[in-house]
Amino acid sequence: MVRYASQRRYDMYLCGLKNKLAVSVRRMGAVAVVAVGALLLSACADDGPPFVGIDVTGANYANAFTLTDHNGVERSLGDFAGKVVVIFFGYTQCPDVCPSSMTEMAEAKRLLGADGDRFQGLFLSVDPERDTPEIMRAYVSHFDDSFLALYTQPGALQQLAKDFKIYFKKVPGPTPTSYTMDHSAGSYVYDTTGQLRLYNRYNTGAAGLASDVKRLLAEAS
Numbered sequence: 001m002v003r004y005a006s007q008r009r010y011d012m013y014l015c016g017l018k019n020k021l022a023v024s025v026r027r028m029g030a031v032a033v034v035a036v037g038a039l040l041l042s043a044c045a046d047d048g049p050p051f052v053g054i055d056v057t058g059a060n061y062a063n064a065f066t067l068t069d070h071n072g073v074e075r076s077l078g079d080f081a082g083k084v085v086v087i088f089f090g091y092t093q094c095p096d097v098c099p100s101s102m103t104e105m106a107e108a109k110r111l112l113g114a115d116g117d118r119f120q121g122l123f124l125s126v127d128p129e130r131d132t133p134e135i136m137r138a139y140v141s142h143f144d145d146s147f148l149a150l151y152t153q154p155g156a157l158q159q160l161a162k163d164f165k166i167y168f169k170k171v172p173g174p175t176p177t178s179y180t181m182d183h184s185a186g187s188y189v190y191d192t193t194g195q196l197r198l199y200n201r202y203n204t205g206a207a208g209l210a211s212d213v214k215r216l217l218a219e220a221s
């Protein structure tokens with residue numbers, strides 16, 4: 001059995017097979033062509049264009065977390081059932097990558113209009129030493145009131161980063177508290193059932209992210 005990088009690619013492969021089948025069936029006569037054609041349209045119409053983000057459906061990482069939000073509430077993916085969840089990893093003192101990514105996330109939510117209510121933006125700090133719940137609350141609500149910041153204990157972050165295949169590293173600054181953090185700059189996108197579906201690359205743009213979210217929401221309705 002050939003392995004496919006994603007279920008969607010496998011589905012596309014199946015569609016290709018059906019199309020080849022249609023060509024041979026066409027020789028059988030006009031009635032069969034009409035019948036099979038209708039079947040193919042209904043089977044393949046949902047596929048649409050590929051996602052803007054990288055399809056990581058079925059990946060064996062970044063599948064679950066239990067973390068505390070900036071209100072002190074314990075959170076896991078199940079809390080956001082019915083919503084598309086986007087998790088970005090960063091730190092509040094980041095000068096550029098984090099603010100632009102959070103702005104993009106907030107803009108994507110606005111582009112969704114009424115469907116924005118079914119979008120949950122999450123910010124996970126890779127700098128638990130400085131990012132206190134108070135600081136993170138102010139930070140995420142600056143971008144969007146509905147966004148939640150998540151934090152974990154410094155000792156648990158390393159394992160979480162491993163589980164999520166993300167990278168972070170402290171880069172010393174002129175004083176002990178003025179360090180910066182190198183970190184992965186993409187985000188993970190989960191469908192309304194909490195399954196990891198996409199890796200959204202840094203600088204994808206709000207429109208691209210919004211279109212992927214819209215598509216995942218459409219799958220659910």
Ligand SMILES: [Cu+2]
Nearest residue numbers: 090094097098
């Ligand atoms: Cu950053």
